[in-house]
Amino acid sequence: MILVLLDHDRGELDQLSLRALTAARKLSDDVQAVVIGEHGESLAVVAGEYGASILHVASHEGLADYTPTASGRALSQLVTELKPVAVLAAGSPRGNEQLAHLAAFLDLPMAAECSSITLSTSPGAPHSVTRARWGASLLEDAYVHSELLIATVLTFSVEPAPIAGATAATVKTFLPNLEASDLLVRVLGRGGEATTTRVTLADAKVIVSGGRGVGGPEGFAILEELADLLGGTIGCSRVVTSSGWRPHAEQVGQTGTKVAPDLYIAAGISGAMQHIAGCKNSKTIVVINTDPEAPILAYADYAIIGDLHKVIPALSAAIREAKV
């Protein structure tokens, strides 16, 4: 049996969990899901739709809101009881975090952000995984020496696939034993949404992204104009955020946000691997760069070689014309 952790925020499912369920189904016909925290039972239908026969729901007053150490503890107790061959979760900050707590409680290895998993076929033999390094610019083949495989699933390595005509998972409640020390860290509140009229990076269909070539904070005005025309939002490289030109929430890349818009326009960005790691899942990448040898061209679909300060205003004007 493979156990998949469904992550959610007060009953709202993190869609990445469906990718983990889909990945589990490729490995086994026997997939069960577990959900921790209040309102978890509301996920029984979607859990079933994506292949889980049973949804285990942790019930404990301490688990009302997100509390990662306690999640790890609850998971460790469920795993000890059910003895799955693998525990999977989404390769999201919360998925990675909760399974790392699980692995620490059980003192077992954990493989984060796996793009492929092959379960051990004989007792004592290791599991094999391929996992992401350097923001998935490099892939690592590795053995996991442990009977129980604890792994998270690399986001874009599997598309979520529902099963037609599936029924809801059967809900089974379990009562974890938590220690006071497990509950020291939990979400106490939530801050407001960022105030912007533009869509967020993660949801944007179009991103106009600027790098050092933009030259300074004022230079972004022409990128904003273009983004607004295309119904998109602004992204940038790390040089831009570490120079204080733009807020860090707009940084695309390995240590910023990983995005997958329909259209990514990279202006004045050279294309370091750590930037590419954040934008390579875009459907179409367009480059505007003065340097015909810029590394980003190797990862892009279309390019204009030229000065972004001239090309972008001309592009905005032409789009305005094309739209009327």
Place this chain on the structure above:
Amino acid sequence: MDVLVCLKRVPIAGGTFLLTPDSRDIETKYLGFGISPHEENAVEAGVQLVEQMGGSLTLLTLGPSQAEEQLRAQLAIGASRGILLETDGQDWDPQATAAALVDAINAEETKFDLILFGAESADSAGYQIHIRVAHALGRPIVTNVKGMKIADGVAHCERAVGTVRELYECPLPAIITVRDGLNIPRYPSVPGRIQARKKPIEMKKPEPHVPRLEKLLLTVAPSNTSGAQVLGNGVEAVPALVEVLRTIGALG
């Protein structure tokens, strides 16, 4: 306030990765080395805390002897001393690394009020060494922090989840892992660099363990395209780009 920051020496590649002939490692002959931006933020946060509250800032790394470079570079920003757990240069798996860090932390006379980590290492990104260290030390941990205030022995932390910010409180002593964007790390001053050359670095040799997450081979992830079609030079190429945008449906 006594603060410890854990950091990792990693090669810094540009537009592509080259591998060694046995495909087990990155070819580093022509590369410089550094640490993750997350860890630069952790050092900057530590320097700021000690500036505000007094105390000490110590740096800890497990790596080859050359990791002294990364310790010195960060000592130049303001830390007081470094500890280098010297390996033969092979990658240690997360459990072995965490165990060596824990032994080194326990051997210290200073009982650090706060231990800072990067959210994940730049190269292997296992998302776990800090959590394992927290469990071994019996300390609470908050991860992925992008805003942090310390007052009256409590860390008030913020992290971003989509557009929402989650708020946490955590009693010290604690472990906090931070993300790029927490602050803007300062550049080392010239006097800072000169002082850093004389700051103490303690060298230790931890016992290696058999890896339970065993790295076998690396491959460079394939690019999704075979390279950009150049539409032309400067503003003359704009009409061709508008056509492309129309074809892919970006003009609505």
